[in-house]
Amino acid sequence: MTTGVTIRTVDDVASLAAVADYFSDVWQTPRTAPPYPAEVLHSLVHAGGAVHAAYDGQGLRGASVAVLGADRGTYSLVAAADRGLGHAVKQAQRDWALGLGARTMRWTFDPLVGRNARFNLVKLGAVGTEYLVDFYGPMTDGVNDGDESDRLTVTWELDAPTASYDAEPRGPVTATAPDGGPLTRRDERHIWCRVPEDVVKLRAADPAQALRWRYAVREVLLAAFVDGFRATGMTRDGWYTLTRSEEAA
Numbered sequence: 001m002t003t004g005v006t007i008r009t010v011d012d013v014a015s016l017a018a019v020a021d022y023f024s025d026v027w028q029t030p031r032t033a034p035p036y037p038a039e040v041l042h043s044l045v046h047a048g049g050a051v052h053a054a055y056d057g058q059g060l061r062g063a064s065v066a067v068l069g070a071d072r073g074t075y076s077l078v079a080a081a082d083r084g085l086g087h088a089v090k091q092a093q094r095d096w097a098l099g100l101g102a103r104t105m106r107w108t109f110d111p112l113v114g115r116n117a118r119f120n121l122v123k124l125g126a127v128g129t130e131y132l133v134d135f136y137g138p139m140t141d142g143v144n145d146g147d148e149s150d151r152l153t154v155t156w157e158l159d160a161p162t163a164s165y166d167a168e169p170r171g172p173v174t175a176t177a178p179d180g181g182p183l184t185r186r187d188e189r190h191i192w193c194r195v196p197e198d199v200v201k202l203r204a205a206d207p208a209q210a211l212r213w214r215y216a217v218r219e220v221l222l223a224a225f226v227d228g229f230r231a232t233g234m235t236r237d238g239w240y241t242l243t244r245s246e247e248a249a
Helices: 013-027 038-046 086-099 114-123 199-205 207-226
Strands: 006-009 050-056 059-068 073-081 104-109 127-132 151-157 173-176 182-186 190-194 229-234 239-244
Touching (some): 104 114, 114 127, 207 239
Antiparallel strands (some): 050 059
16 A cells, blocks of 8 residues: 555445545546536445545545446446555555455456556556457547547456567568558567557647557558457557467467
């Protein structure tokens, strides 16, 4: 646990309203139109889900929402935290899920956001298992507006040791990115695919260029997943590692 931070489940109206406001601030929406309204959070908790909230001396610093899924699994609907607290919030979700007998957790994220990919694939050791094209349709929050809402599903084995493949890209360049640099490299067992340095800033400054990145990365990842690859790592400089499963080799 991070020093000075407490993480607990919340179910009262005031705490859930504060979580809804926090999510509004993260996704840059008016607090009158949060991505997860307090009444929705309350309903999810009442149905057996959990809202975790992280607090320090200054107040709310992170939150997450999870629900029970099928086949002894859970689904993390949303998680966000101030820098440095994301891992603690996800571990709290993990402990809650394991306590209910779950063995896996799934969630989605924007595959162009490299820092989130690195957190999910490297720090947590989850695996990208499914590519979803324009999953939510048009989004109008301050983070995703103007783009298509492709998402990568990751699966986290909750009782397995953290493991990821995080090698630097090698092999010949096989495609060019929208910025003129390399987009993909490949060897016998792996594909590496690069994403923009900061797609959120790029989307605000040049939405057309951000959309070109969306289509370029989509084409690579969709084809790779069809061929039996899974997303298993992300380098610090923005290269996905895609590893071919033994079954597909």
